[in-house]
Amino acid sequence: MPELPEVETVVRDLRGPLVGKRLAGVRTSRKKLRRLWSPKWNRAVAGHTVCSLSRRGKWILIDLDGPQLLIHLGMTGQLMVVPSRKARQDHTHLVFALDDGTEELRFRDVRRFGCATLLADRSALMRFFQDAKLGPEPFELDPVFWRKCLQHTRRNLKAILLDQRVVAGVGNIYADETIFEARLHPRLLGQELSRQQAERLRMAIVVVLRRAIEKRGSSIRNYVGGSGLKGEYQNEFRVYGRTGKACVRCRKPIERIVLAGRATHFCPQCQKARRRKTAV
DNA sequence: ATAGGCGCCTGCTGGC
């Protein structure tokens, strides 16, 4: 479910119900997440107030006015504030009681590819992202840096867009939609792009992600934002999940291949395999 | 440097 637009939607939805609230206590399930929640963090969190919520790539950052709570939703993670009386759904791994305990913040993750971790302060947070070599936000992607990432690599466009060190937040859906928007073939190599094509791709990322955020992300399967409202961008997919269906531009059937180990959808007519030979 | 494969998990769908 969660790529950048979905994570951004969750963060926006949760600001209202969460900012200013005090975390009273933490309860954990026995099942282990990818990065195990350490019991000693329970005390480190208790009594702290949520100062702000933000997003970095696909990470959710909860600033506890000192300690930094970091959550990644993986493939199936959900984060929501609900009345405590409401029955806990299966696969709820972390529960933070809020204020007087009438409400709680719940982290639920069916496949447990997500994780939650606590860092001591902002500088630890900086170090965390540095160690991960997390790339820039798509909306602040410097054209010169971007070109450098493409110029000398023999990786294909799909692999490059999925690489969080190049640009943070793009996943499988938005990679396909972005490459279609730029009218490039996903199998093209970074080094094969002309300067204009590289710039077209960079702008396509921004266009696609902005639009997806406007539509509150994509709800395929059962994704809902932090408020329980569904996303609508799935109704605007032009290639993702449309194998065999007519291209919205040229009516040719959309094809599905595997690149970088992931299902990849594209229009064989609109997205040319080879860059046009430039007359020298 | 880079592609490809696997593993981590659970649940749903489509084809037989």
Next chain:
DNA sequence: TGCCAGCAGGCGCCTA
């Protein structure tokens, strides 16, 4: 109808 392979929005690790 029932079963099971295949597939799913992420990511880290290993090998060649």
